[in-house]
Amino acid sequence: MSRIIWLASYPKSGNTWMRAFLANYFLDRDEPVRLSELNEFTLSDTIPSFYAKAACKPAEQITLEESVAIRPAVQRLMAASKPNDHFVKTHSQPSFPNGAVLIDPAISLGAVYITRDPLDLVHSYATHFGVSLDLAIRDMGDIQNTTVSPREQIASYLGSWSGHVTNWTDAGKLPVCVVRYEDLLETPDATFGAVLKTLRIPIDDARVKRAVAHASFKSLANLEEQDGFAERSPHTERFFRSGRAGDGASKLSKRQIKQLVRDHGAVMERFGYRH
Structure with a gap:
């Protein structure tokens, strides 16, 4: 059976960017892959x-509890749906606190995990979910934080930002390639190339450069302007909003920064996020 390579992240951390790069690299077209x-x-x-x-x-008839119970079966179907090992996006942690499995190691080859400075992420999170910054900060510190699909009762267990990062990067059951959003911005060729190397995918430097260009923020924003994007939140006019890093703290109050650092300071320091 084919196996899944997970593209995992807390929401608004660069998952779509990673997907766009990989699609452009593998498909290797002269024009960017459409959203x-x-x-x-x-x-x-x-x-x-x-x-x-x-x-x-x-x-529509599946309950929330059923959607969690059948996830291993769902993931076996996903793994078998393509002839080769392939990528699947997730925002869930590997399991619920009660031990219910959300990511089945048996059908998983590994994961690429994208992390982002929570002082920047909180702004995108608030806009995407249509909540205030204070509520976004509360959500990111809530170990029970769970989202549910709008029409179906299909859960994504986010938990807190710190818990999400540590439970993916320290799980031990899967090999995980950890990528920082900020490194994708600063050194895209080297960082995306390192992902390919970790996945043991042959690297063609010209293809990397072309894929990086096709998946740049400017390119993705232009594609959204032309065609729209089904994953855009109803709470915002654009999915690709700014694509910057490092200025989130300037838009937060001292109280808000203190709360984020209180909740996540240890993990922020571990991944090089100054506070």
Whole structure:
């Protein structure tokens, strides 16, 4: 059976950017891969049709508890859906605190985990979910933080930002390639190239440069302007908003910064995020 390579991150940390780079690298076209093609190249772990097939009933009839219980079966179907090992996007932690499995190691080859400075991430999170900065800060510190698909009861267990990062990077059950959003911005060729090397994918420098250009923030924003993007939140006019790093703290109050550091300071320091 083919196995899954997870593209994992807390929401708004660069997952779509990574998907776009990989799609452009593998497909290797003269023009950028359209945003509408990303879900064909990279599956999502919340696609309702897989849950319906695993449960043998319409996805709308599946309860939240059932959606969690059948996830290993769903992921076996996802793994078998393509002839070769392939990428699947997730925002879930590997498991719920009660031990319920959300990422099945048995059908997993490994993971690419993208992390981002929470002082920057919180702004994108608040805009994406249509909440205030204070509520976004609270959500990112909540170990029970769980999102549910709008139409179907399919859960993504986020938990806190710190818990998400550590439970993916320290899980030990899967080999994980950790990538910082900030390094993708500062040294895209080297950082994306390192991901390919870790995945043991042959590296062609010209293809890397072309894929980096096609997946640049400017290119992705232009594609969204032309065609729209199905993953855009209803709470914002654009999915690709700024693509910057390092200025998040200047837009937060001292109280808000203190709360984020109180919640996540140890993990921030570990990954080189100054506070």
